[in-house]
Amino acid sequence: MNSIRVFVRTVDPLTSMAVSHYLDSRPNIEVVPAEEHTPVDVVLVVAERLTVDVASTLRKIKATLNAPVIMILCEITRNDLVPAVECNVAAVLPREAASRERIEEAVRTAAAGGGLLPSPMLGELLRHFEQLQREVLAPNGLHASGLTPREIDVLRLMSHGFDTSEIAEELNFSERAVKRVVSEITGRLQLRNRPHAVAYALRMGVI
Incomplete structure (x- = not known):
């Protein structure tokens, strides 16, 4: 060891x-x-x-x-x-x-x-993040992971092996819109590629 x-x-x-x-x-x-x-x-x-x-x-x-x-x-x-x-x-x-x-x-x-x-500090920290979710993230359509619901939908389908055209058809997006969503995710969160983005979403527990 x-x-x-x-x-x-x-x-x-x-x-x-x-x-x-x-x-x-x-x-x-x-x-x-x-x-x-x-x-x-x-x-x-x-x-x-x-x-x-x-x-x-x-x-x-x-x-x-x-x-x-x-x-x-x-x-x-x-x-x-x-x-x-x-x-x-x-x-x-x-x-x-x-x-x-x-x-x-x-x-x-x-x-x-x-x-x-x-214990008191843990409770205080949990209350703080609950307040952050309620007052800041949710009103702006964000999850605590930093992902929007639309981004989570795209990543969930990617995790099931869907390609760009299949994701676009499933979500009624254009293929260009799907590619833009993926680009926004990887750029904003400094992720290397699609597998890295899926791994991030899994690690954050959103898919």
């Missing part, structure tokens, strides 16, 4: 040393330096709260390492949740609850593609 490579970023060297030493002692976990091009599976950030400077650090980490982030914070507010998620934060631990075992659990969960949030 490959080791989970973790980069630790803290506000003080003593905390960094303690957290790094513990994680390094655990099976299949390796703390690595954040050198450029160093592969990293999880980033662990310890801070007082999500300040502008910390958010800027998270954006840089996302741009360079593109790994899930675990945040250990003394304080986090409702307004911090969405910016944190946008910066690849997959787990949040309150400082007072961040035992060594909980930190290890968060690292393994994030490395496996999961998330870990305290």
Whole structure:
């Protein structure tokens, strides 16, 4: 089994040393330096709260390492949740609850593609996205995936093996309109081709 490579970023060297030493002692976990091009599976950030400077650090980490982030914070507010998620934060631990075992659990969960949030924060995040869907996406004919109903219809038929002419006939579109829909999807979402677009729709659970 490959080791989970973790980069630790803290506000003080003593905390960094303690957290790094513990994680390094655990099976299949390796703390690595954040050198450029160093592969990293999880980033662990310890801070007082999500300040502008910390958010800027998270954006840089996302741009360079593109790994899930675990945040250990003394304080986090409702307004911090969405910016944190946008910066690849997959787990949040309150400082007072961040035992060594909980930190290890968060690292393994994030490395496996999961998330870990305290129940009140999870509920707050779900309410936020429900509000976003109701007030922003739905009035503009958009799904949370970023796809319109028409685009979802086209992708669903593509997933069943329909070609352009068959999709056009099924949806009463012109072939040019079908091609335009596909072009809009791949361009807007930066997808490589039709199979990639279908895979995206499947991953988002819309088809």
